[in-house]
Each structure stands twice: as structure tokens, then as C-alpha cells.
Amino acid sequence: MTRATTSLKTYNQDCSDCPIRHRAVCARCETDELERLEQIKYYRSFEAGQTVVWAGDNMDFVASVVTGIATLSQTMEDGRRQMVGLLLPSDFIGRPGRATSAYDVTAATDTVMCCFRKKPFEDMMLNTPHIGQRLLEMTLDELDAAREWMLLLGRKTAREKIASLLTIIARRDASLQLSVADGELSFDLPLTREAMSEYLGLTLETVSRQMSNLRKEGLIVTEGKRHITIPDFDRLLEETGDDSDGGFLM
Template sequence: MNIPLVAPIKCSQCPIRHRAVCARCDDDELLLLESMKTYRSFAAGDVILWRGEPLEFVASVVSGVATLSKTMEDGRTQMVGLLLPSDFIGRPGREQIDFDVTATVDVTLCCFDRARFEKLVNETPHIAQRLMELALDELDAARDWMLLLGRKTAREKIATFIEMLARRSSHGLDGSSDVIDLHMTRDQIANYLGLTLETVSRQFSALKKDGVIGFTDRKHFTVEDMAALQEETGDDADGGVVY
């Protein structure tokens, strides 16, 4: 379940070097981090951290995708965050977290002992600054999601979700009809969007029937009409961009 990986990647060659919590670090600081870090891998479906469990390490996601989720007594579940490579898990100054962290696909983490890392945060402005930026970015994302959860219709939620995936997978270029991997199950998508899995399935079918998207198989789709998709999200054409 929790397989410590030995592959000793050099920080300087790390794929998340320029975006993770270490992004602003200079060579000396990087050397220090290098001496502290350990890698851990988790298989798809594994729980990385349980809510309330004492937090012994903090970590950066090196590869894979993990989700943060909260569950109520009666089983209702809501995802409250999505962690992609370079995102940070855990928070200095707190001994536990208030949600579960789960690997949705195979995940590799770059881990640091929490106590030692906290000390480092206090002594290394570059890390505190970057951690602040990461937290503020996540806060922006969380706020967008609050609008979705509180006010959008099922169809708008699904369209927003698809548009997000499309934006993320098309790497800069607007190549429209690439095949996009859904990664998650209908149930996970439902928990992400505050819906039931049946509603998710129905809305996918509806968007397909309306020619907005097309499915190659159940986990892969293409965007057939990007303009229509944008329209369905309910968002402004411009996301608050200055002219």
C-alpha cells in the first residue's frame, strides 16, 4: 500500500522543480531539501492520509493525481480539492488535516518530515513565500468551485468540469478534438461536483446527444463543439480578463 520508492532523483532534474514548494529555492537551499526528502508511492485507490490521523510528513505531488475529500456521518462525500503535480499536501503548524487524501491514479510524493519542514519554513523565506503562493492559488480554485457547487445547474457543472479537463489537456494550443482522458469514475466525478453518479451519467449522455462532446469509450471523450461547451458552463466569455 505504501511503497517507499528508492529512485533518488536529483532536485535539479526534478520535473516539478520550478513549480513546487521549492520553486524559489537557490542551490544551497535545494541541497538542504535534497538531504531531507524521501519518495513514497501510492497505487490508484490508496488512501494517502486519513482525516484526523497525526500528520507525520508533508509532501509535494511529483506525479499522479490525488483528491481531498470530506465525508459526513451518513456517507455523503464531497471532494474539496484536486492535487496535481507540484501541489502541496499538509500544512505547517497543524498536526492533522481535516479531510482524507486519496490517490486516484498512481501517485509519487516527495515527502519531508513535518517537524523538520516546519522549522525550515520559519528559517527559509523562499519556502514560506512559495507556500503562500500555492495556498493562495488553491484558495482561488476553491472559490471558483464554491460558485459551481452553490449556484450552477447539473448541466453547467458537467460542462465546467469537461471544459476544465479540455483546457488542462490541450497544452497551450487550441487543438480542439484531442482525446481527453477522464481519469475518474462517475462516482468520483459526482463527489467532485456535488451530484449523484446517475445525474453525471445522464448529463454526459445529454451533452453527447446534443453534439457537444463525443465518447470514444467510457473514459475517453472529445470536444466536438468548444464554443457550445463554453456556453454551457454558465461562465462569462472572459474570465475577468483585462482588455
């Protein structure tokens, strides 16, 4: 798997890993459309913790995450923060038709994004209906994810929230998954306790305590601060409060 530390040069020479082509936007593009996308595209990389744009800032591009993880967050006047989007590789950032970002966009890990200047991208959308269609599909998926997230925030206990987050990350980012064998699954958690707490609507202390509980009960095994092994994925699933037959992410 391509690492976040791979130089940009790699991508400029051979864009075959670029998700905007292959998964996000242009799976059905013809050669000349790819050519046009190629012309308006550029890469940016960010270090873990770096802010990509602040809420309210002008945002003259749309982008797709190539490697790493980015987050969307909202902040209240008194500093309370809530994450409202978690962007994994191939996820799309930016809203055509809006000049400024409504959220803080932050790189949670070292991140590479494939950016398109907004104006030419919007022009291209007009002439290429399936890009718009693809964008609609992606937006509907994000809306479903947001609604699942609302259930988590509104009704789940701290323990259920943690279990849910772990299963969501394990399922969504296959690239994190280092090993899978008869129900065992192992990966590096790409979020700090603080980022987890912002995702879950908890304090970082509660996150830490619940992680410890899951550890003591053998539902997860930790190695260092970030590496996590889930010995029995199904057993963890039972702690999420979700229907056993899985939701939209299955």
C-alpha cells in the same frame, strides 16, 4: 511525459521532474537550500483508489504530487461525501502547523508524491522566507479555486457542473492533454463517475445522464469509458455558465 508507473528510482537519481523544486516550493532556492530539501525528501507511490491519509489521522509530512491525481474529501456521519480538493501534479498537500489531516486524502489514479517530513520542512520555512511566500501564493490560488468551486456547488445546474468540470480538468492538467488542434482537445478523464459526482455535489446517476446528454448533442465524444474528445472547446465553455472571458484559470 513521465508516467505514474515510472519507478521511484528514476526520481531519486534525477529530481529534475520533481515539482516541489521547480514549480511548487523551490523555484528560487539556492544550491545549498536545494541540498537541504534533498536531504529531507522521500517518495511514496499509491495505487488508484488507495487512501493516503484518513481525516483525523496524524500527518507528519507535507508533500507535492509528482504524477497522478489525488483528492481531498470530507465525509458526513451518514456517508454523504464531498470532494473539497483536487490535486494535480505540482500541487501541494498538507498544512504546516497542523498535526492531523482535516480531510481524507485519496489517490484517484496511480500517484507518486514527493514528501518532506514536516518538522524539518517547517524549520526550513523559518529560515527561508521565499518558501513561505511561495506557500502563501499557492494557498491564495487554492482559495480562489475553492471559491469558484463554491459557485459551482451552490448555483450551477447539473449540466453546467459537468461542463465546468471537463473544462477545469482540460485546462489544469496539460499532461492529460493528448492532442490539441484548432479547438479540438482530447484527454483521458482521470476520475470515475463516482469521483465526478463527489466533486460536483451530484449523484453518479445524474453525472452519467448529463454526460450522455452532452454526448448526444455532440459537445463531447467518448471512446471507451474514460477517453474524451472535445470537438469544440469554446462551445463547451458556453455550457459552463461562466463569463465568456474566462475566470482565474485562464
